Amino acid sequence: MSNKLKVLIVEDEPVIAENISIYLDNNDFEVSAIAYDSEEAFAQLKTNTPDAAVLDINLESDQDGIDIAAYINKEIQIPFLFLTSYSDKHTLDKAKQVKPSGYIVKPFNEKTLLASLEIAISNFASEKNSSQPKLSMEKINRHLLSPLTEREFEVAQLAYNGITNSQIAEQTFISLNTIKTHLKSIYLKTEANTRYGLIVQLRQLMAK
Amino acid sequence: MSNKLKVLIVEDEPVIAENISIYLDNNDFEVSAIAYDSEEAFAQLKTNTPDAAVLDINLESDQDGIDIAAYINKEIQIPFLFLTSYSDKHTLDKAKQVKPSGYIVKPFNEKTLLASLEIAISNFASEKNSSQPKLSMEKINRHLLSPLTEREFEVAQLAYNGITNSQIAEQTFISLNTIKTHLKSIYLKTEANTRYGLIVQLRQLMAK
DNA sequence: AATAAAATCACCCCGTTGGGGGATAAGGTT
DNA sequence: AACCTTATCCCCCAACGGGGTGATTTTATT
Numbered sequence: 001m002s003n004k005l006k007v008l009i010v011e012d013e014p015v016i017a018e019n020i021s022i023y024l025d026n027n028d029f030e031v032s033a034i035a036y037d038s039e040e041a042f043a044q045l046k047t048n049t050p051d052a053a054v055l056d057i058n059l060e061s062d063q064d065g066i067d068i069a070a071y072i073n074k075e076i077q078i079p080f081l082f083l084t085s086y087s088d089k090h091t092l093d094k095a096k097q098v099k100p101s102g103y104i105v106k107p108f109n110e111k112t113l114l115a116s117l118e119i120a121i122s123n124f125a126s127e128k129n130s131s132q133p134k135l136s137m138e139k140i141n142r143h144l145l146s147p148l149t150e151r152e153f154e155v156a157q158l159a160y161n162g163i164t165n166s167q168i169a170e171q172t173f174i175s176l177n178t179i180k181t182h183l184k185s186i187y188l189k190t191e192a193n194t195r196y197g198l199i200v201q202l203r204q205l206m207a208k
Numbered sequence: 209m210s211n212k213l214k215v216l217i218v219e220d221e222p223v224i225a226e227n228i229s230i231y232l233d234n235n236d237f238e239v240s241a242i243a244y245d246s247e248e249a250f251a252q253l254k255t256n257t258p259d260a261a262v263l264d265i266n267l268e269s270d271q272d273g274i275d276i277a278a279y280i281n282k283e284i285q286i287p288f289l290f291l292t293s294y295s296d297k298h299t300l301d302k303a304k305q306v307k308p309s310g311y312i313v314k315p316f317n318e319k320t321l322l323a324s325l326e327i328a329i330s331n332f333a334s335e336k337n338s339s340q341p342k343l344s345m346e347k348i349n350r351h352l353l354s355p356l357t358e359r360e361f362e363v364a365q366l367a368y369n370g371i372t373n374s375q376i377a378e379q380t381f382i383s384l385n386t387i388k389t390h391l392k393s394i395y396l397k398t399e400a401n402t403r404y405g406l407i408v409q410l411r412q413l414m415a416k
Numbered sequence: 417a418a419t420a421a422a423a424t425c426a427c428c429c430c431g432t433t434g435g436g437g438g439a440t441a442a443g444g445t446t
Numbered sequence: 447a448a449c450c451t452t453a454t455c456c457c458c459c460a461a462c463g464g465g466g467t468g469a470t471t472t473t474a475t476t
Binding site: 372373395403 | 462463464465466
Binding site: 087092095096099100102103104105106107108109111112114115116118122123126159160161162164192194195196197199200201203 | 312315370408
């Protein structure tokens with residue numbers, strides 16, 4: 001089995017599509033398919049889901065590349081780049097709405113395409129993993145008048161993951177009473193006064 | 209006051225830097241500064257913080273563009289692109305670690321630079337706003353055996369924001385008992401059994 | 417018009433949680 | 447040695463939240 005990353009190319013110009021395909025093939029990517037129109041693109045996305053996509057915006061169908069991108073965001077969730085001749089304000093504004101990983105304007109440096117693809121896939125993967133955005137003690141303490149101590153942070157983390165005081169006590173091999181003591185101190189410092197208030201507070205501090 | 213977006217250029221080749229600068233200036237960006245080495249880059253980032261940065265990787269200083277990117281991530285938090293001649297595996301792998309918004313290889317299409325900058329800034333802004341990631345009823349229900357009703361979702365949202373049942377009751381003009389009833393139903397459907405368990409659950413469902 | 421689903425409300429009970437104290441031991445600093 | 451912070455633990459108690467059970471009204475849907 002190959003561990004090459006599969007890329008779908010959506011490009012209505014056969015010559016260009018073929019070029020891209022060959023270039024990707026020669027550089028450690030596997031082209032899962034070339035779609036010359038949106039119908040083919042949707043079909044490929046469903047049945048032969050790639051790891052990423054390179055999308056032309058102007059296609060000779062009623063649905064353009066941005067529609068495909070919207071579909072990807074809603075149903076497939078893979079990173080994608082736009083590769084197009086148009087970079088006027090209107091097109092760009094529409095492109096922004098679907099949050100592409102990159103936007104390359106033709107004529108383009110093929111190395112830019114490769115590099116952008118790699119970065120896009122890498123960023124996307126690390127974002128997925130950070131779905132459980134680990135709390136950073138540094139970051140949180142930066143926003144608190146009085147910083148959390150290590151133990152307190154540890155308890156806060158466990159509470160953040162939605163477990164009860166007894167479970168926290170078990171996992172840390174600390175008495176339940178001590179957990180409560182730590183939590184009291186945490187509440188003082190974070191100005192929270194409920195456990196769920198704390199979770200919300202931590203979420204917000206991490207987002208700053 | 210100008211509402212143009214300020215961009216810092218870090219590029220050790222004066223000719224190229226100047227070119228980029230002029231091009232950006234002519235296209236609705238304001239070049240906050242050109243830094244020819246990392247020291248200047250750090251200084252500019254601190255004292256004249258831009259909205260985005262274009263970074264060359266290979267600089268003639270001991271610190272390269274990736275170091276600058278790391279600094280940006282840690283201290284400044286703005287989007288940035290790499291614009292460089294090198295796209296070998298090693299450089300790319302190092303670049304991946306700092307999660308650039310884009311990676312453009314020289315020689316480059318200037319329109320690609322512009323478009324990439326716009327997209328980068330737009331994506332970054334919308335990510336920041338999603339710090340308060342609004343819950344999507346669609347997205348959550350997609351992962352539940354039995355979907356939340358509208359009222360239930362509304363209550364879940366309020367709970368997600370860390371307020372008490374009484375406060376939820378006040379805000380929705382519903383009796384406290386009814387809030388509790390809705391919550392019971394929500395717990396059944398989400399398989400949570402505490403309010404904070406629910407918050408964690410919702411966070412995870414939204415991340416999928 | 418009949419039926420199902422959703423929304424509204426009530427009461428009881430108990431467990432966890434949160435806030436009030438108070439206390440001792442370990443580690444680091446001056 | 448004196449001092450401060452951190453970490454550990456205990457008890458009490460009120461309050462909020464979660465679970466059980468039941469019931470009525472409103473809104474869709476057929």
